[in-house]
Amino acid sequence: MKLTKGYIQVYTGNGKGKTTAAIGQAVRAAGAGLKSFIIQFMKEYPYSEIISLKELGKWITVEQYGKDDFVYKAKMPGNADLETAKKALKRAEEIMLNEEYDILILDEIIVAIHFKLIKIDEVLNLISRKPGKLELILTGRYCPKAILDKADLVTEMKEIKHYYTKNVLSRKGIES
Numbered sequence: 001m002k003l004t005k006g007y008i009q010v011y012t013g014n015g016k017g018k019t020t021a022a023i024g025q026a027v028r029a030a031g032a033g034l035k036s037f038i039i040q041f042m043k044e045y046p047y048s049e050i051i052s053l054k055e056l057g058k059w060i061t062v063e064q065y066g067k068d069d070f071v072y073k074a075k076m077p078g079n080a081d082l083e084t085a086k087k088a089l090k091r092a093e094e095i096m097l098n099e100e101y102d103i104l105i106l107d108e109i110i111v112a113i114h115f116k117l118i119k120i121d122e123v124l125n126l127i128s129r130k131p132g133k134l135e136l137i138l139t140g141r142y143c144p145k146a147i148l149d150k151a152d153l154v155t156e157m158k159e160i161k162h163y164y165t166k167n168v169l170s171r172k173g174i175e176s
Contacts, residue, residue: 015157030059110140
């Protein structure tokens with residue numbers, strides 16, 4: 001099966017579940033025989049969902065680019081972070097244009113824009129060159145209006161209440 005038309009989806013907001021929603025879409029697509037490629041910006045940790053996705057390797061490919069250490073250490077990203085983000089963006093373009101995959105997920109690309117790892121114009125250029133049958137999914141907080149305007153579907157995850165405020169750390173299998 002191949003898609004006859006692909007759309008642009010955005011999962012944004014300050015609530016939990018943006019990456020999870022995008023990965024859920026890839027899993028659903030795998031069940032229909034569609035292939036997905038996930039590029040994770042600012043991630044290198046072997047999150048539980050990435051480990052489980054290896055079982056679906058025929059249908060879903062995941063590559064991680066970079067770290068988010070600078071976010072938690074409250075400092076600006078370094079040159080290595082910038083170079084890694086550029087590699088991820090270049091890889092996204094390669095995957096998008098080779099048309100082997102039905103879905104391309106750019107996980108945390110919006111956060112990468114926010115931290116100035118990549119420029120919004122670069123992402124808008126990528127969006128403008130999307131092949132007609134490719135479903136493109138972008139995730140991350142702080143989505144600029146220009147990207148929202150290009151999207152066909154926007155879902156905002158809104159935090160109402162979160163146990164992080166009670167100092168509950170990330171739990172393996174639930175948040176990581």
